[in-house]
Amino acid sequence: MPTIGVIGGDGVGPEVVREGLAVLADVAEREGFRYDLVPFDLGGERYLKTGEVLPDKVVDDLRRCDALFLGAVGHPGVAPGILEKGILLRLRFEFHQYVNLRPVRLYPGVETPIKGKGPEEIDMVVVRENNEDLYVGAGGFTRKGTAEEVAIQTSINTRAGVERCLRYAFDLARSRGRERPYRGLSEEERGRGLVGQVTLVAKTNVLTFAHDLWMRAFTETARDYPEIKSDYQHVDACCMRMVVSPERFDVIATTNMFGDIITDLGAVLQGGMGLAASGNLNPARTAPSMFEPVHGSAPDIAGKGIANPIAAILSVAMLLDHLELPRASERIRRAVARVLAAGAPKTPDLGGRANTADVGQAVRNAFE
Amino acid sequence: MPTIGVIGGDGVGPEVVREGLAVLADVAEREGFRYDLVPFDLGGERYLKTGEVLPDKVVDDLRRCDALFLGAVGHPGVAPGILEKGILLRLRFEFHQYVNLRPVRLYPGVETPIKGKGPEEIDMVVVRENNEDLYVGAGGFTRKGTAEEVAIQTSINTRAGVERCLRYAFDLARSRGRERPYRGLSEEERGRGLVGQVTLVAKTNVLTFAHDLWMRAFTETARDYPEIKSDYQHVDACCMRMVVSPERFDVIATTNMFGDIITDLGAVLQGGMGLAASGNLNPARTAPSMFEPVHGSAPDIAGKGIANPIAAILSVAMLLDHLELPRASERIRRAVARVLAAGAPKTPDLGGRANTADVGQAVRNAFE
Numbered sequence: 001m002p003t004i005g006v007i008g009g010d011g012v013g014p015e016v017v018r019e020g021l022a023v024l025a026d027v028a029e030r031e032g033f034r035y036d037l038v039p040f041d042l043g044g045e046r047y048l049k050t051g052e053v054l055p056d057k058v059v060d061d062l063r064r065c066d067a068l069f070l071g072a073v074g075h076p077g078v079a080p081g082i083l084e085k086g087i088l089l090r091l092r093f094e095f096h097q098y099v100n101l102r103p104v105r106l107y108p109g110v111e112t113p114i115k116g117k118g119p120e121e122i123d124m125v126v127v128r129e130n131n132e133d134l135y136v137g138a139g140g141f142t143r144k145g146t147a148e149e150v151a152i153q154t155s156i157n158t159r160a161g162v163e164r165c166l167r168y169a170f171d172l173a174r175s176r177g178r179e180r181p182y183r184g185l186s187e188e189e190r191g192r193g194l195v196g197q198v199t200l201v202a203k204t205n206v207l208t209f210a211h212d213l214w215m216r217a218f219t220e221t222a223r224d225y226p227e228i229k230s231d232y233q234h235v236d237a238c239c240m241r242m243v244v245s246p247e248r249f250d251v252i253a254t255t256n257m258f259g260d261i262i263t264d265l266g267a268v269l270q271g272g273m274g275l276a277a278s279g280n281l282n283p284a285r286t287a288p289s290m291f292e293p294v295h296g297s298a299p300d301i302a303g304k305g306i307a308n309p310i311a312a313i314l315s316v317a318m319l320l321d322h323l324e325l326p327r328a329s330e331r332i333r334r335a336v337a338r339v340l341a342a343g344a345p346k347t348p349d350l351g352g353r354a355n356t357a358d359v360g361q362a363v364r365n366a367f368e
Numbered sequence: 369m370p371t372i373g374v375i376g377g378d379g380v381g382p383e384v385v386r387e388g389l390a391v392l393a394d395v396a397e398r399e400g401f402r403y404d405l406v407p408f409d410l411g412g413e414r415y416l417k418t419g420e421v422l423p424d425k426v427v428d429d430l431r432r433c434d435a436l437f438l439g440a441v442g443h444p445g446v447a448p449g450i451l452e453k454g455i456l457l458r459l460r461f462e463f464h465q466y467v468n469l470r471p472v473r474l475y476p477g478v479e480t481p482i483k484g485k486g487p488e489e490i491d492m493v494v495v496r497e498n499n500e501d502l503y504v505g506a507g508g509f510t511r512k513g514t515a516e517e518v519a520i521q522t523s524i525n526t527r528a529g530v531e532r533c534l535r536y537a538f539d540l541a542r543s544r545g546r547e548r549p550y551r552g553l554s555e556e557e558r559g560r561g562l563v564g565q566v567t568l569v570a571k572t573n574v575l576t577f578a579h580d581l582w583m584r585a586f587t588e589t590a591r592d593y594p595e596i597k598s599d600y601q602h603v604d605a606c607c608m609r610m611v612v613s614p615e616r617f618d619v620i621a622t623t624n625m626f627g628d629i630i631t632d633l634g635a636v637l638q639g640g641m642g643l644a645a646s647g648n649l650n651p652a653r654t655a656p657s658m659f660e661p662v663h664g665s666a667p668d669i670a671g672k673g674i675a676n677p678i679a680a681i682l683s684v685a686m687l688l689d690h691l692e693l694p695r696a697s698e699r700i701r702r703a704v705a706r707v708l709a710a711g712a713p714k715t716p717d718l719g720g721r722a723n724t725a726d727v728g729q730a731v732r733n734a735f736e
């Protein structure tokens with residue numbers, strides 16, 4: 001029986017996690033599987049009360065879980081970085097969750113802010129490297145606080161770390177190629193037997209050390225996937241193309257920092273943060289993977305009960321994929337799709353007046 | 369009489385520069401000012417022929433100009449980074465062009481790909497720091513080419529370098545506050561006497577060294593501008609907001625790398641790369657400033673005569689602002705506005721069938 005560690009966290013985190021767990025309970029009953037839940041009290045409130053961010057003992061307990069479900073961390077009363085680095089990034093790194101998987105998919109019934117694009121055009125997945133780059137926390141100051149101050153911040157990239165992430169991306173393109181082949185490919189490319197595509201997004205013309213490594217790893221990894229087209233876009237051009245021609249993307253592989261940026265843009269394309277799910281994956285399963293909505297703690301609406309729970313519910317679906325319960329995860333996705341296609345109930349971020357619980361309930365009612 | 373150095377450069381660069389220079393000649397005649405042009409042969413062709421990227425002697429000649437007008441550098445036959453770093457970045461750095469000024473303004477008659485937004489909503493300016501950050505070229509490899517390879521790339525940020533850029537942004541918000549006050553401000557903020565806004569875009573919660581310096585410099589600089597609101601957005605959230613609520617921005621101040629990314633997104637908002645102008649400014653005037661369309665060399669359409677010259681023409685307007693010929697620059701902007709409002713002629717990037725020369729001619733015909 002799998003054990004799922006639950007970190008409600010800050011702001012709207014606990015509100016959306018509640019709905020995610022209710023959906024999980026329902027689908028488990030219908031599918032006939034069981035699980036244990038272990039709640040963890042982490043986040044800004046705990047830090048402000050006790051000074052503790054993430055005690056080592058808690059890391060040990062989290063490590064014993066089979067998967068983690070996280071709401072959000074980030075608290076207006078806590079200086080930037082303390083909770084994000086102390087909880088979120090620490091877990092991503094210590095548990096070797098080296099892939100941050102972020103699907104960008106527009107569900108029918110959801111409006112995208114981009115003209116002339118619909119569910120056919122918006123269906124890509126971002127494989128964001130999740131353990132390296134500027135996120136390693138390397139850097140420092142000299143002459144801090146003076147007019148001569150210098151601050152440096154270093155991006156560290158390893159061949160092994162980059163390559164495992166790229167392999168994940170190519171494997172994903174291969175398996176997507178079975179289900180929805182030819183995304184972003186021209187007639188001519190299809191004719192040549194290509195079935196899918198990985199686009200590397202980097203900035204090789206400026207980051208001539210870090211992204212030279214990425215480019216070489218990409219070119220060499222691609223050789224093992226002759227049926228997958230490998231494409232390259234500079235990060236700036238990628239942002240343009242995501243808005244103007246999202247249909248040209250299938251799988252995107254990118255660095256931690258650029259992945260952070262382009263997946264927020266991806267969330268916009270798919271109808272907003274309220275719908276964007278993610279998984280921090282340890283594909284080797286040497287430690288638990290962690291699933292979380294992309295939206296964060298959203299202090300401006302916290303406590304009002306109006307946060308959109310769909311991103312959290314879709315994160316539960318990703319968690320069930322990871323636990324190899326694909327029937328259960330597909331059932332959740334179909335229920336979500338039905339609610340979104342119906343156009344109601346909707347939380348305020350989607351232009352409706354429903355509250356978090358209404359939407360969670362609607363998804364549970366939509367199970368077939 | 370000012371001397372303008374002209375670097376046509378690669379790909380579509382010379383094609384759009386030609387139209388920019390024709391507009392310049394026309395406006396000079398109408399406004400009765402004179403100038404000298406000095407052409408410089410730099411770019412991929414020269415490099416491939418002679419192995420020279422940018423000889424020191426040429427730098428000396430460029431330095432003697434009052435302003436530079438650049439088309440684009442970047443050549444499919446040259447490895448990434450060589451021309452970009454060797455020409456573009458070298459000039460930005462050596463000539464202390466520490467501000468990269470990129471207006472994001474939707475002209476009436478131009479379609480933006482974002483639903484429900486028009487010229488009223490899309491009118492911001494990005495002040496991109498242009499001499500530091502990941503662009504300094506600091507970094508290296510160890511065990512290059514092996515499975516144990518590590519590549520690092522370092523962002524260097526100085527208090528003085530950041531502060532001068534922030535001061536430029538606040539001064540700009542102040543002067544914009546005179547012409548188009550209250551952008552992005554609430555009723556309540558207007559009531560409190562605020563007239564403009566600077567939004568710092570960074571990632572303080574992850575880049576806790578580099579962006580801690582930025583945040584402290586920002587807070588301290590803001591004190592000298594009591595009538596300007598200072599706001600902060602994480603770069604990921606900024607990308608969302610630029611698409612969903614562009615009207616909330618007035619002046620954005622940001623790092624070199626993030627500025628590169630968000631200004632391409634800004635170019636999309638304003639109707640595409642064919643319309644995005646920029647200035648690499650040395651506000652202290654210790655060396656020439658350089659004006660260039662944002663689009664780059666666009667090898668896919670080079671030689672076809674269909675590149676949109678508007679970005680280059682608007683870059684000439686920025687150049688004339690810098691030469692303190694504001695009547696001439698306004699005249700160009702009004703002529704461009706007239707052509708865009710008329711909806712024709714349009715190059716293919718805007719959905720038309722006109723060629724580069726047609727559009728350049730139309731702008732010249734539109735001078736009143």
Ligand SMILES: CC(C)[C@H](C(=O)O)[C@@H](O)C(=O)O
Binds near residue numbers: 085260573574604
């Ligand atoms: C909260 C922050 C540290 C985090 C990140 O930058 O990775 C968030 O923006 C995300 O994308 O998950």
Ligand SMILES: CC(C)[C@H](C(=O)O)[C@@H](O)C(=O)O
Binds near residue numbers: 205206453456
């Ligand atoms: C060509 C490249 C080096 C350049 C940059 O990254 O600054 C370009 O993208 C730009 O924005 O001017």
